[in-house]
Amino acid sequence: MKAKAWLFLVLANLFWAGNLIFGKAVTADFPPVWASFLRWAIAAVVLIPMAQLVEKPNWLKVWRNNWGLLLFFSLVGVVFYTLLTYTALQHTSSTNGSLINSLTPAVMIVLSLLFLKDKISVWQGVGLVLSFLGVLTVLTKGHLLGVFSTHYNQGDGILLIAVFLWAIYSIVNKRAQHLPPITFVAFTALIGVICMVPLLFMQPLQTGHITAIGITGVIYLGLFPSIGSFLFWNQGVKVLGPGKAGITMNLMPIFTAILSVMTGQALLVSQIVGGVIVIAGMLLSANLIRSGKAGTKPVCIRSGQDCAH
Numbered sequence: 001m002k003a004k005a006w007l008f009l010v011l012a013n014l015f016w017a018g019n020l021i022f023g024k025a026v027t028a029d030f031p032p033v034w035a036s037f038l039r040w041a042i043a044a045v046v047l048i049p050m051a052q053l054v055e056k057p058n059w060l061k062v063w064r065n066n067w068g069l070l071l072f073f074s075l076v077g078v079v080f081y082t083l084l085t086y087t088a089l090q091h092t093s094s095t096n097g098s099l100i101n102s103l104t105p106a107v108m109i110v111l112s113l114l115f116l117k118d119k120i121s122v123w124q125g126v127g128l129v130l131s132f133l134g135v136l137t138v139l140t141k142g143h144l145l146g147v148f149s150t151h152y153n154q155g156d157g158i159l160l161i162a163v164f165l166w167a168i169y170s171i172v173n174k175r176a177q178h179l180p181p182i183t184f185v186a187f188t189a190l191i192g193v194i195c196m197v198p199l200l201f202m203q204p205l206q207t208g209h210i211t212a213i214g215i216t217g218v219i220y221l222g223l224f225p226s227i228g229s230f231l232f233w234n235q236g237v238k239v240l241g242p243g244k245a246g247i248t249m250n251l252m253p254i255f256t257a258i259l260s261v262m263t264g265q266a267l268l269v270s271q272i273v274g275g276v277i278v279i280a281g282m283l284l285s286a287n288l289i290r291s292g293k294a295g296t297k298p299v300c301i302r303s304g305q306d307c308a309h
Contacts (some may be wrong), residue, residue: 005239008232015232017227017255020094020101021263025088029135029214031203032086035221037196042222047186050227053178062183071178077169078192081200084162092155095271098256099134100159102278106131107167115171120142127284134163134277136222143268185230190289253278 026035026078038230051057063070106127136144176184253275 001239005236012229012232012236013251014255017098017252018090019221020085020097020232020256021259024089024094024097026214026221027086027090029210031205032083032090032219033196033199033203034205034242035086035195035218036079038218038222039082039201039226041193042048042219044097044186044193046223046227047182047189051180052181052187055183055210057180057183059183059187062179062187067091067180070184070191071218072172072185073169073176074188074195076165076172078188080221081162081165081169082192083196084158084165088155088158090155090158090161092153093260093265093271095253095257095265095267095275096153096156097159098253099271099275099278100156100163101255103131103160103289104163104166104170105279107163108170111167114266122174123284127281129282130281131278132281134274134279134281137270137274137277142273145247150182152302181230185226189226204276246289281307 023035078139085097133144181186257267257271257275
């Protein structure tokens with residue numbers, strides 16, 4: 001069981017890395033709002049019957065009792081986060097995107113310190129600093145002293161905003177722990193799709209630009225990062241616990257770099273060095289947080305559920 005759980009966690013991070021690779025390819029054919037809309041429409045079509053088959057929820061009751069939470073999670077996690085990510089990928093590389101995304105656990109720790117009064121160890125502090133330096137190495141292409149004079153990539157800045165939003169989403173997610181997991185994601189996907197419909201008119205779809213690669217990419221985004229990663233992650237956390245599972249998130253920048261090279265994208269030395277620094281920092285800080293209050297639990301970053309050690 002443990003070997004299978006580790007495999008599930010590796011696959012979950014591989015699929016998330018593929019989201020950045022295929023996401024960049026998809027945005028060449030589809031505007032960001034269409035890429036987001038189609039991704040979550042596919043996920044909703046699959047997840048709704050899956051939830052009905054596995055969890056058999058009372059959909060009307062779930063909505064009536066949790067409509068505020070579901071709307072919040074849909075707007076922040078499905079609409080804004082996904083739109084920002086795919087918009088950013090029009091301006092930056094998927095490798096940069098993966099490295100910046102790897103800051104999410106560190107941002108969560110900082111927000112937990114500020115708003116949940118959690119404690120942080122010395123090694124966590126060192127890890128946070130290392131992660132920050134690693135991302136700066138990527139953004140400045142290795143010229144750290146030029147941090148204030150560097151012309152930053154627009155996509156990198158957008159991704160930093162997306163990371164901040166996902167950290168907020170993950171921390172607030174503890175309020176959704178009472179919801180069945182598949183039903184929760186199915187609901188947020190459906191609401192997110194509905195909310196994105198008016199936005200489709202702001203970025204018209206040019207059907208003449210759509211290629212087979214773009215269509216394949218959209219299908220991948222809807223099935224693997226949205227559904228596959230979610231299910232594999234939850235199973236891995238259930239068997240190994242969130243502490244060990246969280247460490248595997250550091251595989252995502254490595255997978256993204258490998259996939260980028262395989263698809264012909266250039267890999268800069270600064271990205272390699274920055275990636276190593278980020279991973280080192282995250283190994284020190286990820287999932288080591290200890291609550292300052294009894295009974296407070298850290299939050300799973302990707303599963304959409306609360307986690308307890």
